[in-house]
Amino acid sequence: MASDWSMPRRGEACAACGRAFEGGQPVSVYLYEAAESYARRDFCETCQPPAEPAWLGAWKTRRPVEGRKAPALDRETLLKIFEQLDAAAAAETVQFRFVLALLLWRKRVLKLEGTSSDGPTEVWDFSGPADRKYQITRPDLDETQLEQLSDQLEALLAGKSDAALPAELAAPGEDPS
Numbered sequence: 001m002a003s004d005w006s007m008p009r010r011g012e013a014c015a016a017c018g019r020a021f022e023g024g025q026p027v028s029v030y031l032y033e034a035a036e037s038y039a040r041r042d043f044c045e046t047c048q049p050p051a052e053p054a055w056l057g058a059w060k061t062r063r064p065v066e067g068r069k070a071p072a073l074d075r076e077t078l079l080k081i082f083e084q085l086d087a088a089a090a091a092e093t094v095q096f097r098f099v100l101a102l103l104l105w106r107k108r109v110l111k112l113e114g115t116s117s118d119g120p121t122e123v124w125d126f127s128g129p130a131d132r133k134y135q136i137t138r139p140d141l142d143e144t145q146l147e148q149l150s151d152q153l154e155a156l157l158a159g160k161s162d163a164a165l166p167a168e169l170a171a172p173g174e175d176p177s
């Protein structure tokens with residue numbers, strides 16, 4: 001689902017009021033589905049994201065201080081985003097949920113318990129903290145694509161990079177523009 005707004009190259013200013021961020025400033029980060037993968041927008045404390053497009057996940061953080069390494073996104077925040085999504089599971093978030101689950105698995109927050117098939121659909125069973133169970137539908141992407149999406153999502157969440165994915169990762173049938 002391509003979005004018709006374009007992302008600023010890096011979230012150096014509030015996506016709503018355009019005011020430049022300062023180091024250490026608290027911000028709300030919203031994650032969106034983009035044509036190839038995911039996009040993030042940062043908002044200052046006084047601004048709200050627009051009602052459209054719908055966002056996939058949101059969290060609060062602080063802008064990195066100049067010259068200091070951006071803090072890595074902590075596991076609790078990742079898990080919170082994942083659980084928000086779990087509560088509001090919709091068809092269009094299948095891919096995002098799965099990629100996020102992969103990322104949490106790689107970070108050893110989730111444990112893979114097994115996989116099963118529900119007709120043509122492959123379902124991966126994960127368990128999390130407090131023995132919570134999650135059944136995550138595997139999207140129709142190959143392993144390389146999933147790995148790349150997971151890498152890209154991790155970088156994006158941590159604010160390290162907004163590097164676009166190779167064009168071949170664009171979903172088939174989707175307008176790449």
Ligand SMILES: [Zn+2]
Pocket residue numbers: 014015016017018019043044045046047
């Ligand atoms: Zn603002």
